[in-house]
Amino acid sequence: MKNKSEGPKINQAIxxxxxxSVLCWLATVDAEGTPNVTPKEIFSCYGDDHLVVADIASTNTVRNIKTHSAVCASFIDVFRQRGFKIVGTATIxxxxxxxxxxxxxxLLRKAGTAFPIRHIVSIKIVRISRIWAPSYTLFPDRAEAxxxxxxxxxxxxxxxxxxxV
Ligand SMILES: Cc1cc2nc3c(=O)[nH]c(=O)nc-3n(C[C@H](O)[C@H](O)[C@H](O)COP(=O)(O)O)c2cc1C
Incomplete structure (x- = not known):
């Protein structure tokens, strides 16, 4: 997951x-430092070091990133109860x-024609960490099924x- 010289890379697990993951949650901060976090369904990786998110109806997120580029996104597979948290630097x-x-x-493939994309939020990944449900440590022998x-x-x-078949 981590390459020292070039920063973290997106691997197969990610x-x-x-x-x-049906959604990611994208956190930004406004000019006063007030946090803002909202769900986004249209997201994907781009290359091996960017997460991209569609702005379809995310006016505050876009405005915040224009003044504060630091963001945090998290997503989980709700059924396997695990996911990742990504800290990065966003551009619009x-x-x-x-x-x-x-x-x-x-993003354009996922959104189709029904959901016009106003901007792409492009996030250069700075840090990636795993999110596990507590059951992974409390019950480590539990089978995935x-x-x-x-x-x-x-x-x-x-x-x-x-x-x-
Ligand atoms: C299930 C779900 C999926 C959503 N997916 C997206 C999305 O992919 N892109 C987007 O811009 N807004 C999406 N939204 C809408 C935003 O979360 C919503 O408009 C929010 O108020 C935007 O907040 P912001 O302006 O603070 O970013 C989604 C909302 C829900 C409930």
Whole structure:
């Protein structure tokens, strides 16, 4: 996960948890230092050292980043009960930026035409840390299937089982 000379890199474990996380929570601070944290569904990694998030309706987030570039994003796979926290430096990429389509390729795919992307929030990763549910340390021998079943029970979810083909 960490490369000393170039900063942290996105590895497969991070990619997997991004794919399995429905939302990320993006925290910014305003000019007075007041924190702001809101959910974003349209997010992905870009390359191996950036997280990108779609601004579809995030006026305060964009305004805050323009004065304070430090951000923190976290996401979890609610069923496996683990995820990551990313601290980074954000820039706002407007649609007229020459690389908007490239940087936003995954966001544009996820959002489709129904959810226009006003800007891309591009986050250069400075620090990554794991988020584990406490059960990982309290019950380290619990099997993943049992952990997932307890999350299904907690959320009242009945997972679809893929039919044998
Ligand atoms: C489930 C869910 C998913 C959302 N996904 C996004 C998103 O991907 N991008 C976005 O800009 N807003 C998204 N929003 C809306 C923002 O969270 C919401 O407009 C929020 O008030 C923006 O706050 P801000 O202006 O402080 O950033 C989502 C909201 C919910 C409830």
């Amino acid at each position: 990619r997997t948890d991004i794919e399995n 990429v407007p649609p007229e930026h020459p690389d908007f389509q490239i940087i936003g390729i995954e 049992d952990r997932m079943q307890s999350a299904y029970d907690a959320y009242g979810v009945n997972p679809r089982i893929a039919p044998d």
